[in-house]
Amino acid sequence: MLETIWFILWGVLWAVYFMLDGFDLGLGTLLPFIAKDDRDRRVIYNAMGPFWDGNEVWLITAGGATFAAFPVAYAVMFNSLYSALLLLLFALIVRGVSFEFRNKVDSPGWRTLWDFCLFIGSFLPALLLGVAFANIFEGLPIDGNGNFQGGFFTLLNPYGIAGGVLFVVAFVIHGANWLAAKSEGEIHERAASVAKKMWPVFLVVTVLFLAYTYVATDLFDNYFKYPYLWMIPLLAVAGMLISRGSMGSGNWWRAWMGSSLAILGITFFGVAGLYPRLLPSSIDPAFSVTAFNGSSSQLTLKIMLGVALIMVPIVIAYQTWVYIFLRGKITDEELEYEEAY
Amino acid sequence: MDVVLLSRLQFAVASLFHFLFVPLTLGLSVLTAIMETRYVQTGDEDYKRMAKFWGKLFLINFALGVVTGITLEFQFGTNWSSYSKYVGDIFGSLLAIEATLAFYLESTFIGVWLFTWNKVSPRVHAMFIWLVALASNISALWILIANGWMQHPVGYVLRNGRAELADFVAVITNKFAIYEFLHTVSGAYILAGFFVMGVSAYHLLRRNEVTFFTKSFRIGVTFALIFALFEVFNGHLHGAEVAETQPAKLAAMESHWETRNGAPMYLFVVPDPENERNSVEILPIPGMLSLLAHHSPSAEVKGLKEFPKDERPPVTMTFLSFRIMVALGFLFALLTFWAWLKRNTIVEHPGLLRLLLFSIPLPYLAIEAGWIVAEVGRQPWLVYGLMKTSQGVSTLAPSQVMISLAAFVFFYSALGLIDFYLLAKYARKGPVAH
Numbered sequence: 001m002l003e004t005i006w007f008i009l010w011g012v013l014w015a016v017y018f019m020l021d022g023f024d025l026g027l028g029t030l031l032p033f034i035a036k037d038d039r040d041r042r043v044i045y046n047a048m049g050p051f052w053d054g055n056e057v058w059l060i061t062a063g064g065a066t067f068a069a070f071p072v073a074y075a076v077m078f079n080s081l082y083s084a085l086l087l088l089l090f091a092l093i094v095r096g097v098s099f100e101f102r103n104k105v106d107s108p109g110w111r112t113l114w115d116f117c118l119f120i121g122s123f124l125p126a127l128l129l130g131v132a133f134a135n136i137f138e139g140l141p142i143d144g145n146g147n148f149q150g151g152f153f154t155l156l157n158p159y160g161i162a163g164g165v166l167f168v169v170a171f172v173i174h175g176a177n178w179l180a181a182k183s184e185g186e187i188h189e190r191a192a193s194v195a196k197k198m199w200p201v202f203l204v205v206t207v208l209f210l211a212y213t214y215v216a217t218d219l220f221d222n223y224f225k226y227p228y229l230w231m232i233p234l235l236a237v238a239g240m241l242i243s244r245g246s247m248g249s250g251n252w253w254r255a256w257m258g259s260s261l262a263i264l265g266i267t268f269f270g271v272a273g274l275y276p277r278l279l280p281s282s283i284d285p286a287f288s289v290t291a292f293n294g295s296s297s298q299l300t301l302k303i304m305l306g307v308a309l310i311m312v313p314i315v316i317a318y319q320t321w322v323y324i325f326l327r328g329k330i331t332d333e334e335l336e337y338e339e340a341y
Numbered sequence: 342m343d344v345v346l347l348s349r350l351q352f353a354v355a356s357l358f359h360f361l362f363v364p365l366t367l368g369l370s371v372l373t374a375i376m377e378t379r380y381v382q383t384g385d386e387d388y389k390r391m392a393k394f395w396g397k398l399f400l401i402n403f404a405l406g407v408v409t410g411i412t413l414e415f416q417f418g419t420n421w422s423s424y425s426k427y428v429g430d431i432f433g434s435l436l437a438i439e440a441t442l443a444f445y446l447e448s449t450f451i452g453v454w455l456f457t458w459n460k461v462s463p464r465v466h467a468m469f470i471w472l473v474a475l476a477s478n479i480s481a482l483w484i485l486i487a488n489g490w491m492q493h494p495v496g497y498v499l500r501n502g503r504a505e506l507a508d509f510v511a512v513i514t515n516k517f518a519i520y521e522f523l524h525t526v527s528g529a530y531i532l533a534g535f536f537v538m539g540v541s542a543y544h545l546l547r548r549n550e551v552t553f554f555t556k557s558f559r560i561g562v563t564f565a566l567i568f569a570l571f572e573v574f575n576g577h578l579h580g581a582e583v584a585e586t587q588p589a590k591l592a593a594m595e596s597h598w599e600t601r602n603g604a605p606m607y608l609f610v611v612p613d614p615e616n617e618r619n620s621v622e623i624l625p626i627p628g629m630l631s632l633l634a635h636h637s638p639s640a641e642v643k644g645l646k647e648f649p650k651d652e653r654p655p656v657t658m659t660f661l662s663f664r665i666m667v668a669l670g671f672l673f674a675l676l677t678f679w680a681w682l683k684r685n686t687i688v689e690h691p692g693l694l695r696l697l698l699f700s701i702p703l704p705y706l707a708i709e710a711g712w713i714v715a716e717v718g719r720q721p722w723l724v725y726g727l728m729k730t731s732q733g734v735s736t737l738a739p740s741q742v743m744i745s746l747a748a749f750v751f752f753y754s755a756l757g758l759i760d761f762y763l764l765a766k767y768a769r770k771g772p773v774a775h
Contacts, residue, residue: 050452050453050456053449053452054445054449057440060411060444061445063418064414064439064440065437067414067418067434067437068434068438069437071428074433075426076422078415078417079735079737083744093409093411097405097759100400100404101763104763104766105766296433297500297501299505299507300431300434303434303506304438307441311442312441315449318445318446319449326453326457337456337458337459339393339455339458
């Protein structure tokens with residue numbers, strides 16, 4: 001029972017991470033394509049300014065919770081994905097310092113350097129996270145001792161790359177929604193147009209990915225066994241529809257919430273299909289790391305559940321407050337603010 | 342080189358680099374909070390400018406501290422997966438608690454603090470920086486409880502081929518961890534105090550913004566003095582705890598080879614680990630080592646020869662790091678006391694100011710040396726007495742770790758240089774005019 005609760009929580013932490021940092025990563029990926037001048041770029045930085053750091057902590061918690069609740073999964077997953085993971089971390093480091101460094105030296109070359117770093121540091125994580133999760137969905141070549149029988153390029157199989165593309169597209173549309181909600185004038189128009197143009201792409205990529213998932217993985221087995229699970233992909237579809245509808249009526253916050261729901265739904269679609277496996281083995285199903293053979297002791301799961309049930313709602317409460325409090329558009333006045341990025 | 346050594350080097354690079362930024366975060370967040378609180382209390386605009394100026398330096402430093410922390414957490418899985426499986430039940434949960442309890446708070450409110458100078462009342466704004474300061478220090482507490490458990494494992498039971506949690510309260514009240522926390526955090530506060538004193542000294546020597554920097558200096562020196570004195574005291578307690586729980590580490594710290602009663606402390610020693618002795622031992626203080634380690638001048642202190650050769654830490658490195666740390670610790674107490682006496686007229690003491698300016702790197706050196714004592718001195722154990730470092734490593738090809746280690750070194754050096762350049766640039770620039 002505790003194992004199942006923790007499996008769900010594990011999924012929640014990753015899903016919320018993708019939902020929150022997703023728009024930062026998407027917006028960073030969009031930066032070179034959507035910003036025409038320095039003012040546009042500053043709008044983008046400041047649109048993410050007070051949020052990105054708090055968003056990134058969901059990744060740390062997802063990692064920490066995996067370590068705490070499923071140490072075997074943590075060990076096997078991170079050992080297996082060694083090169084991809086370190087690449088991801090380096091990219092996130094570059095992304096993080098770009099915010100702080102960019103406006104600290106008054107030279108166009110310097111700013112261009114960090115704009116490029118923000119782009120790479122956003123695009124690579126989006127891609128790598130998608131590749132990594134798609135690989136988990138289809139199973140990693142893990143042997144009976146939990147050792148990974150592959151290398152970095154094992155991960156770059158067609159289904160893995162499809163997952164990467166899906167994440168990049170989802171995050172880009174999510175980021176465009178955020179920018180449209182947070183900006184005004186020309187940059188707002190451009191963000192709105194990107195979101196609208198990307199929507200059919202998002203739809204097609206998602207449908208293709210689901211079809212490919214049916215062929216390449218056994219994630220759908222759980223759905224045929226427990227039909228009520230279909231609710232989850234339906235939520236994703238609902239999120240996408242809400243997003244498109246709101247784009248049409250110019251309600252960009254609702255469009256962003258729609259894409260949030262879509263990302264939560266897509267992540268949970270995979271998580272529910274995986275259950276109870278955290279890391280399916282493609283060599284032999286018996287070698288898979290599951291919530292039951294890879295978990296911590298009952299005492300640890302109990303204590304950690306107590307911590308999570310108290311702290312996660314508190315975190316959600318104050319982060320929600322921050323989102324509401326700082327929801328205003330990035331105006332000229334905001335850009336003239338002394339501490340702005 | 343084998344995977345164990347490469348992974349150890351990589352972890353050393355990642356953690357020592359991370360710890361170039363963490364101490365200033367811990368201390369300067371508190372100092373900035375104190376300055377902003379003074380602003381709320383007095384309405385004196387200088388204190389607001391101080392909070393903004395030191396806060397900006399805090400943020401430049403904070404950026405690298407945050408981003409390099411993630412690689413540490415994830416490296417347990419990537420490079421030390423056997424360790425992670427063995428201790429995840431306890432160690433993993435401590436890291437997860439740190440994230441939920443502290444890291445969200447810190448990372449969320451640092452952004453809020455930065456962006457709301459003109460959106461909320463001064464009182465509420467000061468509360469934001471206190472939340473950041475509180476959170477970063479709580480973060481340190483949980484990380485050190487985790488490290489304290491590696492140093493002196495408690496509250497566990499060996500079951501299912503791993504260490505499982507048996508007594509959570511014992512883990513979080515581990516005396517070793519509490520001493521380690523007090524010692525580390527005091528060191529961080531000293532470092533931040535010296536940073537504020539040193540940067541203020543730079544401007545005071547140029548007679549730039551004298552009121553502003555004298556005020557900053559006074560806050561910095563008082564803070565540093567309190568914790569420099571406390572550090573001598575808690576450092577002793579921590580050392581005595583090490584003597585109880587990790588006698589091999591203590592023996593290496595002192596390069597003490599033969600078990601004996603009434604062990605003296607030599608002021609000058611040159612270790613000769615090849616021949617299991619010291620080639621030079623002069624200026625003994627009789628019974629001092631026994632007294633410090635076990636609170637009695639005649640107590641028995643175990644020597645390195647008491648332990649099998651493969652269970653002794655590297656002696657020279659542990660010994661030298663310990664000596665450097667202790668010598669610097671006493672120097673900080675003296676220097677801050679002297680500076681504190683002159684705090685109100687400090688601008689008239691250029692010699693002292695120059696000394697303080699050039700002292701900025703010293704607490705960094707002391708803190709890094711302290712971590713070398715803690716971690717190298719624990720070898721060959723990864724978890725003291727339970728798991729050797731060589732047993733904790735992942736299954737990786739040496740080439741994988743070699744590439745990542747090279748990437749770490751290259752990448753971190755570049756970022757470190759940029760960050761220190763920016764820190765120096767903005768420290769020199771001084772505060773924004775009225």
